[in-house]
């Protein structure tokens with residue numbers, strides 16, 4: 001549906017205003033782009049449409065996007081032009097385009113690239129209506145103000161105060177002076193820019209000036225074939241139709257810049273809110289047109305323009321082109337024929353164009369000629385806008401919410417050291433990760449230490465024992481005892497301990513939040529991590545020394561104590577086997593009285609009579625003596641050597657039993673304490689020497705904060721403009 005003229009013009013005006021506000025961000029705006037092969041006549045079509053003198057030539061001519069805002073104004077008889085915010089006379093326009101295009105192509109422009117095109121954005125914003133207004137009035141009322149200065153004119157039009165005019169003058173005419181002027185304050189006042197922004201702008205402008213006069217500065221200038229950086233042109237006049245059209249470089253089939261051009265074109269046409277004008281030479285074979293090929297899925301928003309309709313290489317080709325026009329005459333997006341430069345001549349001539357179409361007998365078609373094209377485009381563009389506007393408004397409001405959330409995350413204002421440290425400690429809240437890592441590690445440690453204890457066998461003693469006739473039996477094999485203890489503690493337990501310690505060490509000393517959060521200054525993160533590394537290394541080294549000392553002491557049997565001696569003796573004197581035999585020897589009949597033959601006595605009711613305590617005690621003593629005698633006999637039957645082997649083995653087991661407690665449970669406790677140490681360390685973070693010096697926000701955060709704030713401001717402004 002084609003909306004009413006005034007409504008359309010007002011929406012177009014809004015889009016024009018918000019474009020520079022949101023350019024470079026993700027929201028896309030309705031636009032018309034012109035694409036096609038190199039020299040297919042794109043710029044000529046646009047020139048005929050807008051009156052803008054585009055650089056037209058053979059070879060690559062358009063080398064960067066040229067965004068043209070066309071605005072109809074019945075009051076302005078002669079077109080008024082601004083380029084990147086500056087007014088320009090028509091006769092200088094082509095040179096100006098070429099000059100800016102040339103600058104855009106310089107590759108080594110640090111801080112001056114298309115992705116962060118703040119300067120251009122601003123320039124475009126402040127090209128604003130005021131300037132055009134001034135120009136307009138100057139144009140039409142020149143005589144009236146013949147004797148007035150520009151300031152007076154400006155004051156009259158804009159009702160500005162002298163101060164404001166001063167500022168505006170500075171802004172418009174002396175922009176370059178910001179590079180080295182003390183006008184920062186003024187500029188800040190006008191643009192509400194932060195210091196950082198001003199810094200960036202200053203740099204950009206300085207660089208621009210530097211590269212513009214690069215021959216003086218001896219800067220090596222490298223030129224790109226194509227630039228992404230757009231040139232913004234605005235044209236206002238009585239002949240204008242209200243449109244936003246973008247001229248793009250032509251597709252190159254071979255040679256340098258081929259890929260860059262294609263990428264640039266894709267960037268523009270992939271915006272779903274783009275009406276694509278595909279220029280193809282009327283004479284060209286449709287099948288071979290790359291521009292048609294790359295837009296084949298975009299037919300619903302594509303209009304083919306058959307250019308140079310005066311120049312056909314054969315009658316056949318001309319006939320084919322006319323047939324194509326005829327077949328699509330009534331289609332909304334049917335192709336359209338134009339002749340913008342008859343026989344490659346200088347300017348567009350409507351009469352010549354019409355004469356030619358008359359020759360072809362197609363002058364009555366709706367899809368021929370520039371004048372018809374001018375009539376066809378606004379409704380098409382208007383439909384596109386109408387369809388997309390609600391979505392744009394929705395995107396703007398979602399983006400505002402999203403950016404506000406982002407701002408909340410980093411904080412609306414700069415944080416002080418204590419707040420930063422509190423924020424920082426929040427990073428440790430999910431240290432459950434540490435428990436999850438360390439728990440299995442420690443369980444594994446305990447298991448392995450236990451397994452080693454349980455694998456102690458007598459075989460080791462048997463295999464190593466050598467009898468020595470010159471030594472009393474009780475002193476024989478002492479070396480085996482020492483060796484065995486050493487073997488278990490140093491060769492078996494210690495490696496398990498060391499493996500665990502190394503894993504613990506690597507884990508705790510490498511805990512880092514560098515990747516996780518970039519909201520803190522690099523200095524703070526580095527300082528905290530350096531301090532943690534230093535402290536935990538110290539702590540773990542002490543722990544390691546203690547554990548190693550204990551292992552070393554254990555290995556040389558330094559733990560003789562009462563507990564061990566008692567354990568050993570008890571084990572040797574009444575071995576488990578003997579105890580078991582004794583217990584099994586206790587039978588039920590021991591509880592009853594017996595006659596001299598050993599038969600249980602019974603009462604008149606044939607129930608066994610319970611023996612008295614003395615009898616039971618006597619019987620148990622007898623049983624105990626018998627069991628011990630049997631054990632003694634068994635033991636005596638063993639060779640002295642076997643008895644000694646048994647003794648050594650028992651001693652080893654007794655020692656390891658005792659040491660197991662400290663090496664397993666004791667060490668585990670030490671390992672667990674590392675975590676406690678960490679918690680304590682975190683709680684005392686603010687007491688790390690000099691920490692406050694580092695607990696300052698990273699500069700990039702403030703830049704980011706200002707960037708988000710600026711984005712929100714721009715989005716809100718855009719929302720306000722478009723929703724009203």
Ligand SMILES: Nc1nc2c(ncn2[C@@H]2O[C@H](COP(=O)(O)OP(=O)(O)OP(=O)(O)O)[C@@H](O)[C@H]2O)c(=O)[nH]1
Pocket residue numbers: 036037038039040041042043044045055056057058059060061062248249250251307308309310311338339340341342343344345
């Ligand atoms: N005969 C004839 N020549 C034309 C017409 N329109 C443009 N030309 C010529 O075609 C050549 C290319 O025109 P441009 O408008 O620069 O083409 P372009 O597609 O913008 O070229 P690039 O920007 O380099 O891709 C120029 O020499 C023009 O004079 C036309 O209607 N008829």
Ligand SMILES: [Mg+2]
Pocket residue numbers: 042043044055061062247248249250
């Ligand atoms: Mg061109």
